[in-house]
Amino acid sequence: xxxxxxxxxxxxxxxxxxxxxxxxxxxxxxxxxxxxxxxxxxxxxxxxxxxxxxxxxxxxxxxxxxxxxxxxxxxxxxxxxxxxxxxxxxxxxxxxxxxxxxxxxxxxxxxxxxxxxxxxxxxxxxxxxxxxxxxxxxxxxxxxxxxxxxxxxxxxxxxxxxxxxxxxxxxxxxxxxxxxxxxxxxxxxxxxxxxxxxxxxxxxxxxxxxxxxxxxxxxxxxxxxxxxxxxxxx
Numbered sequence: 001x002x003x004x005x006x007x008x009x010x011x012x013x014x015x016x017x018x019x020x021x022x023x024x025x026x027x028x029x030x031x032x033x034x035x036x037x038x039x040x041x042x043x044x045x046x047x048x049x050x051x052x053x054x055x056x057x058x059x060x061x062x063x064x065x066x067x068x069x070x071x072x073x074x075x076x077x078x079x080x081x082x083x084x085x086x087x088x089x090x091x092x093x094x095x096x097x098x099x100x101x102x103x104x105x106x107x108x109x110x111x112x113x114x115x116x117x118x119x120x121x122x123x124x125x126x127x128x129x130x131x132x133x134x135x136x137x138x139x140x141x142x143x144x145x146x147x148x149x150x151x152x153x154x155x156x157x158x159x160x161x162x163x164x165x166x167x168x169x170x171x172x173x174x175x176x177x178x179x180x181x182x183x184x185x186x187x188x189x190x191x192x193x194x195x196x197x198x199x200x201x202x203x204x205x206x207x208x209x210x211x212x213x214x215x216x217x218x219x220x221x222x223x224x225x226x227x228x229x230x231x232x233x234x
Contacts, residue, residue: 032061033099033108037079037086040213040228042071062097069094070115075230077211082106085129088118088146088208114153118146118208123162136186139165143180146208158183158201168192207232 036045036056044053045060045068053069056076062068068089070076076089078097085108089095093115100107107128110117121129123142131138134153143162149155157164161180168174171190178184178194183201185193197205213228 031101032063032081033106034062034078034080034087034097036060036062036068036076038075038077038211040076040230041074043074043076043089044069044071064099065096067094067096073230075211075213080106080108083122084108084127085119085121085140088211090116090118090208093117112147112149114149114151116146116148116204116208118144118205120144121162133186135169135188135190136184136192137167137169138178139167141165146205148204153188155186156183156201157186158197158205160205166192 036043036058039056039058043056045056045062045066046053048065049067056068062078068076068078070089070091070093072091074091078087078089079085084106087095087110094113095115095117096111096113098109098111105127109128109130109132111132113134117131119131119140121140121142121144129140131140131147133147133149133155135155136157138147138157141163143164144160145158145164147155147157157166157178159178159180159182163180164178166176166178166184166186168186168190170188173190174192176184176192176194181197182194183197210230210232212231214231215226215228217224217226
C-alpha cells in the first residue's frame with residue numbers, strides 16, 4: 001500500500017513539474033493567436049466553419065481557425081498576441097486566422113477570403129508571417145501595406161515598405177518579390193504583374209490607415225444612444 005502511494009506521489013510530481021516547465025500542454029488549441037482590438041459597427045466572428053456568426057466586441061480572443069467578418073461601413077482592428085502584427089480589416093471583408101505554435105515562436109497565416117486588409121508587420125526573424133488569398137501566398141518579412149481581394153478572387157497587394165515574397169497558387173504559378181513603393185496584381189491565371197504604386201493606390205493606402213472614429217449622440221424615446229462611425233463614410 002505504501003509503495004502504491006509512493007508511485008502515485010511520483011507521478012503527481014512529474015505532472016506538476018511538466019505543467020510548470022511547459023512541457024505538458026493540455027489545450028494548445030485554446031491559446032489565443034490574436035485579439036480584436038477595436039470594433040466599428042457591424043463586426044462578427046465565428047469559432048469554425050460550422051459555427052454561427054457571433055457579435056464581436058473589443059477584447060475578444062481569436063484562436064486558430066476562427067473567422068472575422070465586417071459589414072458595410074465597418075472596421076475591425078486585430079492585434080496578434082505576440083505583438084508582431086496589426087491588421088485593419090475594412091468593410092465587407094472575411095478573413096480566417098491561423099497560427100502554429102512551435103518552440104519559442106508562432107507561425108502565423110491569415111487567409112483573406114474577400115475584401116480589403118491593411119497590415120503593419122514587424123520584422124520577422126525565424127517566424128513565418130503569411131497572407132493567403134485565393135490566388136497568392138504572400139510571405140511578410142516586416143512591412144506595411146494593404147491587400148485587396150475582389151469578388152473574382154483577383155488580388156492586389158500594395159507594399160509601402162519592406163519586402164514581400166509572392167507565390168501565385170493557380171495557373172502558371174509565378175513567383176516574385178514585391179518591394180516598397182510597388183504593387184502587384186495576381187489573377188487566377190497565376191500571373192504576377194508588378195508595377196510602381198499608382199496615386200490612386202496610394203490614396204487607398206492612406207484611407208486604409210484611417211481608423212479614428214467619430215461619435216454622435218441621438219435622443220430617442222427610449223433614451224440617448226451613442227453611435228460610432230468612420231468619418232470617411234460621412
